[in-house]
Amino acid sequence: MSTHLAANRGSDPETPRALAALREVGAELLAARGLLTRVDRKYVLPREALDTLLLSVRDDYGVLRAGTRLAARYSTRYFDTADLRMYDDHRRGRCPRYKVRMRHHLDRNLSFLEVKRKGTNQQTTKAILTRPFGAAELDPEGRGFIEEHCPIAADSLVSGVSIDFVRATLVGEVVNERVTIDWNFDFCHLNAGTRLAHLVIVEVKQARYSNHTPAIRALRALHVREQSISKYCIATATLAAVKSNTFKSALRAVEQL
Numbered sequence: 001m002s003t004h005l006a007a008n009r010g011s012d013p014e015t016p017r018a019l020a021a022l023r024e025v026g027a028e029l030l031a032a033r034g035l036l037t038r039v040d041r042k043y044v045l046p047r048e049a050l051d052t053l054l055l056s057v058r059d060d061y062g063v064l065r066a067g068t069r070l071a072a073r074y075s076t077r078y079f080d081t082a083d084l085r086m087y088d089d090h091r092r093g094r095c096p097r098y099k100v101r102m103r104h105h106l107d108r109n110l111s112f113l114e115v116k117r118k119g120t121n122q123q124t125t126k127a128i129l130t131r132p133f134g135a136a137e138l139d140p141e142g143r144g145f146i147e148e149h150c151p152i153a154a155d156s157l158v159s160g161v162s163i164d165f166v167r168a169t170l171v172g173e174v175v176n177e178r179v180t181i182d183w184n185f186d187f188c189h190l191n192a193g194t195r196l197a198h199l200v201i202v203e204v205k206q207a208r209y210s211n212h213t214p215a216i217r218a219l220r221a222l223h224v225r226e227q228s229i230s231k232y233c234i235a236t237a238t239l240a241a242v243k244s245n246t247f248k249s250a251l252r253a254v255e256q257l
Contacts (some may be wrong), residue, residue, distance in 0.1 A: 015069070015070055015071040015166075016051050016168075017051065018050070018054035018055045018058075019063055019070045019071065019168055020070065021055060022057075022058050022061060023062040023063070023173075024063055024065050025062035025063065025064055025171045025173075029062065029173075033171050033172060033176060033177070033178050035176070035177075035205050035206075036125060036126050037123055037124070037125045038123065038207060039122060039123060039205070039206045039208060039209050040124050040203055041206065042203050042226065042228070042230075043201070043202040043204075043219050043224045043226060043227060044199065044201060044224070044227050044250070044257065045200040045201075045222070045224055046199075046200065046257045047183060047197065047198050047199070047200055049224075050181065050200050052222065053181075053202070054181075056221065057215055057218050059214075060173055060214035061170035061172055061173060061214070061215070062171050062173055063169065063171075064169040066108055066169075067108055068107070069107050071166045071167065071168045072105060072107050072166070072167050072168075072169070073106040073164070073166055073167075074103060074104065074105060074164065074165055074166070074167055075103075075104040075106060075162065075164045076101050076102065076104070076163045076164075076165075076231075077101060077102045077136065077159060077160070077161075077162045078099065078101045078159075079101065079102070079138065079157040079158065079159060079160060080100070080157065080158070080160045081157060081158070082158055084236065084240070084242060086099060086100070087233060087236050087242060090230060090233050090246075091233070091243060091246045091247070095118055095119055095120040096118060096120065097117070097118050098115060098117050098118075098151075098152060099114075099116040100113075100114070100116075100146055100152075101113075101114050101116075101232075102114075102131065102135060104133070104134065109133045110130070111131045111132065111134060111135050112129065112130055112131060113128070113129040113131050113135075113138075113146075114129075115127045115145070115149040115150050117149070127148075127149040129141070129142065129145045137159070138154065138157065142154075143155065160232075160236065161187060161188065161189045161232065161235040161239060161240070162189070163185065163186070163188075163235050164184075164185070164188075165182045165184055165186070165231070166184040167181065167182050168180070168181045169181075170215070172213070172214075172215075175214065177204065177205065177207075177213055178204075178205045179202065179203070179205070180203045181200060181201075182202075182203075182231070183199065183200045185197075185199055185231070189235065189236070190239075194238060194239065196254065198257050199257055201229065202219065202224075204216060204219075227249070227250055228249070228250060229247075229253070233247055233250075234247065234250060234251065
């Protein structure tokens with residue numbers, strides 16, 4: 001297990017009280033809301049607005065428990081080429097584009113290698129490979145998986161930014177939708193790092209674009225506007241010497257919180 005991963009296993013998730021007002025969802029409902037092909041819509045909130053959001057959707061969504069917690073701890077390492085081709089593709093708005101990451105679910109002792117693809121139709125697809133818990137680097141099986149799902153040569157990928165955060169996952173009771181709510185961000189790249197304790201990123205995952213779901217209505221009631229934001233790109237733009245003009249709006253929204 002990596003030092004970075006092990007050091008964060010004991011962090012306090014600061015679970016919002018309002019999360020306990022939601023019903024817990026079971027495996028059957030979660031499986032019905034897999035949405036591996038979907039539309040992702042993202043929003044930025046201040047930390048103090050989180051309880052209000054949760055209470056406004058409690059009748060329409062359940063919460064997924066992670067082990068003994070309602071808010072799960074994640075640690076994610078991204079991979080990119082030495083010249084940051086994947087970041088640059090995102091910055092330029094190219095499609096299709098890809099992200100490759102190793103994600104550790106700390107409360108369930110699970111690790112997954114994931115390849116995300118955003119197509120020209122703005123749909124996101126995700127391929128997932130189970131890895132030994134705590135795996136930090138790409139082994140031959142992982143590289144073969146990347147070659148199968150990503151046009152960028154696996155041998156050209158190197159470790160990039162790491163992002164630790166806490167996540168609550170909400171699942172639509174009736175609507176075919178999942179909502180992930182992330183906060184307590186720690187960004188790390190080489191010897192640099194920063195913490196964004198005030199930031200909440202909400203991602204609404206839909207089978208097709210719709211403004212008429214309870215989550216979207218609740219976000220609009222809070223006067224929160226949809227943002228083109230990526231944790232990977234924000235972390236890279238914040239910590240690495242890269243061009244970031246495309247993300248000025250998202251970076252400004254984060255700063256204004």
